[in-house]
Amino acid sequence: MSQMMQPPRGTYDALPEQSRRLHHIEETARRVFGRYGYGEIRTPIFEFTDVFARNVGEATDIVSKEMYVFEDRGGESLSLRPEGTAGVVRAYYSNKMKHQLPLKLMYAGIPVFRYERPQKGRYRQHHQVGIELFGISEPWADVEVIAAGMAFLKELGLTGLRVNINTLGSPADRAAYREKLLAYFEPVKGKLSEESQARLQKNPLRVLDSKQAEDQSFIPDAPKPIDVMSEESQAFYRKVKEGLEVLGIPYDEVPTLVRGLDYYTHTVFEIHSTDLGAQSQVLSGGRYDGLVAQMGNEDVAGVGFGSGMERLEMLIAELSAPKPPVSFVVQGDDARFQAMKLAEQLRESGCEVAVPLGEQSMKAQFKRADKLRAQTVIIIGETELAEGTVTVKDMESGEQKACKMEELVSLLGAC
RNA sequence: GCGACUGUAGCUCAGUGGUAGAGCAUCGGGUUGUGGUUCCGUGUGUCGGGGGUUCAAUUCCCCUCAGUCGCCCCA
Numbered sequence: 001m002s003q004m005m006q007p008p009r010g011t012y013d014a015l016p017e018q019s020r021r022l023h024h025i026e027e028t029a030r031r032v033f034g035r036y037g038y039g040e041i042r043t044p045i046f047e048f049t050d051v052f053a054r055n056v057g058e059a060t061d062i063v064s065k066e067m068y069v070f071e072d073r074g075g076e077s078l079s080l081r082p083e084g085t086a087g088v089v090r091a092y093y094s095n096k097m098k099h100q101l102p103l104k105l106m107y108a109g110i111p112v113f114r115y116e117r118p119q120k121g122r123y124r125q126h127h128q129v130g131i132e133l134f135g136i137s138e139p140w141a142d143v144e145v146i147a148a149g150m151a152f153l154k155e156l157g158l159t160g161l162r163v164n165i166n167t168l169g170s171p172a173d174r175a176a177y178r179e180k181l182l183a184y185f186e187p188v189k190g191k192l193s194e195e196s197q198a199r200l201q202k203n204p205l206r207v208l209d210s211k212q213a214e215d216q217s218f219i220p221d222a223p224k225p226i227d228v229m230s231e232e233s234q235a236f237y238r239k240v241k242e243g244l245e246v247l248g249i250p251y252d253e254v255p256t257l258v259r260g261l262d263y264y265t266h267t268v269f270e271i272h273s274t275d276l277g278a279q280s281q282v283l284s285g286g287r288y289d290g291l292v293a294q295m296g297n298e299d300v301a302g303v304g305f306g307s308g309m310e311r312l313e314m315l316i317a318e319l320s321a322p323k324p325p326v327s328f329v330v331q332g333d334d335a336r337f338q339a340m341k342l343a344e345q346l347r348e349s350g351c352e353v354a355v356p357l358g359e360q361s362m363k364a365q366f367k368r369a370d371k372l373r374a375q376t377v378i379i380i381g382e383t384e385l386a387e388g389t390v391t392v393k394d395m396e397s398g399e400q401k402a403c404k405m406e407e408l409v410s411l412l413g414a415c
Numbered sequence: 416g417c418g419a420c421u422g423u424a425g426c427u428c429a430g431u432g433g434u435a436g437a438g439c440a441u442c443g444g445g446u447u448g449u450g451g452u453u454c455c456g457u458g459u460g461u462c463g464g465g466g467g468u469u470c471a472a473u474u475c476c477c478c479u480c481a482g483u484c485g486c487c488c489c490a
Contacts, residue, residue, distance in 0.1 A: 006463085006481065061488055065416080083490085112490075117416075120483065121490080128490060195487070211486075260488065270489095281490060308490025331448065364443085366450035374450095381448050395450070 010116070010124025022127065024319055025156065025309050026109040029129035032152045036144065038106035038131050043087040045111060049077040055086045055295055057262025059202050066114040080113035083261065084130045084306050085288065086295075092134060093296040101135030101300065109309065121279035121311045130285070130306035134292065137301035139236050142267040142287055143243030145303045149271060149283050150249055152307070156316050160274040161282070163249060165240070166257035167266050168205075169225060169233040171290055174265065176228045178204055184222055192218070208256035224255055233266065240267050259284070263291040267303070273315055282315070283307035325352035326376045326415055327369035329362055335380040342378070342390070342408055351415035369395070376412065 007013060014022055030040065049069055056063050068080040081087050084107055097103055108129040115124060131148060133141050146163065153161055168174045181204045189197060193212035200207060208219055226234065244251050251269075259268050268286035276282070285305025292300040326346060328339040336355065343353040354372055356365045362381075369377050379391040379400075390408055393400045403411050 009481070066488080114489080116488070118482075119485090122488090123490095126490065130490095206488095278485065279489070284490070306490060311490060329449075361443095362448050363450075368450090370450050377450080379449075383448085391448095393449075398450090400449090 008124070010118035010122075012123065018313065020322075021313050021316060021319060022109070022309055025312050025316070026129060028155050029106065029108045029152055029307075032155050033106040033108075033129075033131050033148060035151075036104065036131075036148045038104040038148075041088060041091060041105045041107055042110075043081075043091045043107070046078045046080050047087050047090060049079040051090050051295075052079050052082060052086050055089065055263060055291055056083060060260055060262055062114060062260060066116055068113045068115060081110075082114050083112060084110060084128055085132060085261075085263070085291070085302075085304055088132050088304075089292055089295050089302070092292065092300075093298075097134075098298055098300070103134040104131065105134075106131045112306075119279060121276060121308075121314060123310060127309040128306045129309060130304060132302060132304035134300050134302050136303070137289060139239035139267075140243060141301070141303045142240045143247065145285070145305060146244065146269055147247050147249060149285070149305050149307070153271065153283065153312075156312060158273065158282075158312070158315050162272050162274065163244075163251040163269060164254040164257050164272065165244075165251050165267065165269040166254050167225065167229070167233065167237040167240075168258070168264055168268055168286075169229040169266065171265055173225070173229045173233050177223070177225050180223045180228055181205065181207070185218065188218055203258065203260070205256075205258040206260075209258065219256075226255075236266055259286060263288040263294075265289050269305070273311070275315055276311060279311060281308075282311045321373070323352070323415070324373045324375040325354055326378060326412065327354040327365075327372055327374035328356065329365040329369065329377055329379045330356060331362060331381040332385070335382070335385050338385060338405070339378070339380050342405060345409050346412060346415070349409055349413075349415075351412065376415070378408070 049067075052067060053063050058064065062082045067082050070078055072078055088105055088107065092098075092103070106129070109127055110129075111125055112128050113125050116122060118124060129152075131145065133145055146165075150161075150163070169177065182200065185192065185200055185204065185207060189200065191214065192200070192207070193210065193214045195212055196207045196210050196215050199210070207215065208222060210216075210219070241251070241253075257268055257270060259270075264286040266287040266289065268284075270281050270284035272280040273282050274280070283305055284307075285303070287301070287303045289301045292298055292302055328343060330336045330339045339355045343355045346353045354369070354374070356368065360368070366377065375395055377393045377395055379393060381391075384390050384402075388405055389402045390405055391400050392403050392408075392411065
């Protein structure tokens, strides 16, 4: 296959069967999040680069090496969105939504772009659903957001899920912890893996969940976030955990859980599937108080998550088959036109109807109907045409009966 | 960005230094108006792409593209 005939690396064509599954995920998200009071927002697929650079974090991998940045003809630097939250926060300001607080917004089926090495469940263009809740700085919001995420996954019929949570504390706690961690690792820096030495510069918290063998001996004795965290932050975290327990949402506390986006504070969580490989994370998010203020000076709390549709798609069970279509079998062009006319009426009443559009023997037309899984076949041959009738055949029982053309629609009802 | 594996028909795969096969699928037919079972027939592939070695490469070598696995990162 020539290069032009293949889609760009890390992208794919969703064919009808897969599209149906993705659509199902999207619809489930709208339905479930709708029950929690979320209204859908659709933001542009690209934003000014600064929207992401400044809010996701200049130093994050996502911004520094994975973003699709380009200059438009007017010389503006734009970027394809690498995640969902920043654009929604920008839209919050653009649309002066502070008067609607507290505000619940969801997005569903949005394309998201990251220049990464593709793998199963990791694409350069993937799609997300997610929610953002603005204006509640109390832990109940974190609890409800996580509950909404679980409800969504549950409604999709997923099993084998694990919720991991952690707290990063307030921005001050986070900064203090970072210092403490640096102080701990600095003396042994030379013994750490190459990856971790780099992490020490960018995001020291990341060293804690390193998989490199060299690092393992240092991790257990590293300072814990709880050591430096304010009592308020600890109380906040306890409330979140308590809420999850009350709602019966099982979780694992993972003190090393750190997100690669700079804007998180307090609660961070990730939901993994035990049925996936390295890309097992299917839904993740947290609290981002401060992000809204950072972007436009309003001190508004935020909590939310994003979820990757392609990863979910690999996990959902077979969808039930769509309802079977009605298929025509015709003999001659006059009969074909008559069939097309009747088909229009049947479609108006909601049926899926197929009319043979090519020159085919009746036998071939029946085979075609079978392949379409038609349950009912309507035959219009020379005799029927002359009599103004059609023959209705039940493909399962093989029974056939005559019916006046005018009565066909009422006979089949909603199919 | 790093390491490894893979790439032959629509799909799943076999195969050979002398330009290639199976199963399934597809399409057609089994006397002209009846399918799903069965029977018969049917290959439609630049053997991912480019270059090299060779009398000759799909097969060996190099590069490249893509996918997969792990790392990194993340949904």
